[in-house]
Amino acid sequence: MIQRPAQLRVGSVEIGFPVVQAALSGYSDWPMRTIARRLGAPYTLCEVMLDRFVINVSKGRKADRYLRVGDEEHPCGAQLMGSSPEEFAEAAGKMVAAGFDVIDLNFACPVKKVLGKCRGGYLLSQPETALAIVARVRDALPPQVPLTVKMRRGMDDGPQSREHFFTILDGAFQLGAAAITVHGRTVHQRYEGPSSWEFLREVKRHAGHGTVLGSGDLFTPQACLEMMAQTGVDGVTVARGAIGNPWIFQQARALAAGKPVVLPDLWQQGEVLLEHFRLAEEVYGPGRACRRMRKFGIRYARLHPAEPSVRDAFVAVRDPSEWHTVVRRWYPAS
Numbered sequence: 001m002i003q004r005p006a007q008l009r010v011g012s013v014e015i016g017f018p019v020v021q022a023a024l025s026g027y028s029d030w031p032m033r034t035i036a037r038r039l040g041a042p043y044t045l046c047e048v049m050l051d052r053f054v055i056n057v058s059k060g061r062k063a064d065r066y067l068r069v070g071d072e073e074h075p076c077g078a079q080l081m082g083s084s085p086e087e088f089a090e091a092a093g094k095m096v097a098a099g100f101d102v103i104d105l106n107f108a109c110p111v112k113k114v115l116g117k118c119r120g121g122y123l124l125s126q127p128e129t130a131l132a133i134v135a136r137v138r139d140a141l142p143p144q145v146p147l148t149v150k151m152r153r154g155m156d157d158g159p160q161s162r163e164h165f166f167t168i169l170d171g172a173f174q175l176g177a178a179a180i181t182v183h184g185r186t187v188h189q190r191y192e193g194p195s196s197w198e199f200l201r202e203v204k205r206h207a208g209h210g211t212v213l214g215s216g217d218l219f220t221p222q223a224c225l226e227m228m229a230q231t232g233v234d235g236v237t238v239a240r241g242a243i244g245n246p247w248i249f250q251q252a253r254a255l256a257a258g259k260p261v262v263l264p265d266l267w268q269q270g271e272v273l274l275e276h277f278r279l280a281e282e283v284y285g286p287g288r289a290c291r292r293m294r295k296f297g298i299r300y301a302r303l304h305p306a307e308p309s310v311r312d313a314f315v316a317v318r319d320p321s322e323w324h325t326v327v328r329r330w331y332p333a334s
Contacts, residue, residue: 004256005228008042008235010211011146011178013075013101016042018235019224019252021242022181022215023048023079023104023150030068031279032296033076035272036242040249043075045237048106050119051082051091065283069099077102079150081109083118083129085136092137096145103141104148105133107168108183110190121187125155127164131171138176146178150215153199156188166206179211181237191240200231213237221252221261244299246272266304270331273300277323286320293323304330 008018021028021036023045033044049066057063069076078100082088092103107130109120123130138147149172154161172180182203184195195216204212214233218224219241227236242248251261264272276296280289297314304310313326 004258005225006234008211010043010102010148012144013043013146013178015075015235017249017253017256018213018228019221019249020213020235020237021045021249022237022239023077023106024239024243025109027243027296029065030070030073030283031276032243032246033073034070034279035276036246036249037073039246039272040251040253041242041246042249043077044073045077045079045102045104046100048079048081048109049091049095051080051084051087054080054091054094055087063098067095067098068283074099075101077104077148079104079106081106081114081119082133083123085129085133088133089136089140093140096141102146102148102178103137104150104181105137106150108150108152108181108187110152110185110187115187121152121155124152124161124164124168124187127167127171130168131175134172134175134177147176148179148181149177150181150183152183152185152187153196153203154186156186161186169203169207173207173210179213179234180207181213181215182233184214184216197227197231200227200233204232204234211235215239221248221255224248224252225256244296244302264303265334266331267333269300269303270327273297273327273331274324277320277327281320290317290319290323293317297323297326306330 005018008015021041021044025048028047036044078095080088080091106120107123114120115122141147154165182200184200200214211234213235214227214231215237218236218238224236247264255261277293280293294314298311301307301310310330317323
């Protein structure tokens with residue numbers, strides 16, 4: 001029997017149910033976050049923003065696209081990436097001014113071009129710089145705005161990487177981080193191989209009362225609850241498992257409450273697809289929405305019994321009317 005998990009709190013921010021949506025580069029924009037919130041996610045994070053980009057974008061369409069926080073989204077977190085403590089701090093202030101409730105620092109991204117610019121996961125190899133960023137951002141934020149950190153378990157599985165990981169973990173908590181999310185893979189693993197839940201268990205034991213969230217290999221509601229039960233982490237962040245499957249959050253809630261996990265029928269899936277597209281049109285305009293939504297359509301299609309045909313139909317969409325035609329054809333009322 002799965003035990004109902006405790007409610008999650010991050011600093012001064014009440015989250016509630018401890019299964020949240022992670023920051024997803026290229027995906028977790030305002031439309032995706034809004035859909036996730038409506039379908040049970042108690043907290044979401046925006047796609048990772050480069051600190052220099054945030055500093056330079058000020059107003060207009062671009063600011064509305066990337067710095068937008070809807071009224072129904074609170075609480076919502078902003079994830080930042082960069083290499084300079086000063087630029088991190090300035091960007092964090094702008095994200096708070098834009099309406100984000102929590103600032104999250106990305107020390108986890110394993111993408112090669114990011115590492116080459118001394119950002120993301122690279123900072124796990126530079127504890128002094130990483131902790132200087134934590135200190136500078138924490139000092140720059142209003143006291144009521146929580147600061148959190150996203151990490152992987154190290155650059156690799158060597159002893160120096162392990163030492164650096166725990167130096168950053170302990171230092172970040174001492175400097176005032178309200179929570180730390182740990183992905184169970186190393187930077188060098190990228191997205192290959194299993195995520196180590198055993199390491200997450202070790203981290204939570206080490207952190208004690210410090211709030212630790214787990215990440216990695218969360219593609220089902222069962223996995224979300226099992227990670228918390230097996231490792232003791234205070235919550236989990238669903239990343240790739242939420243793309244095209246925003247129902248995972250309400251399903252996890254149902255499972256935790258001892259209720260049956262209900263899969264959305266084709267009509268329900270279609271209604272969400274249409275609403276997701278409508279929100280994308282609102283923020284991007286029709287043409288850009290079509291281009292951006294293709295990758296979402298491909299992911300939504302994975303739940304369809306005719307996945308290959310539905311996927312190809314979404315890839316071929318060129319205008320909003322075609323999107324509606326594809327949805328009404330493949331997602332009819334039962």
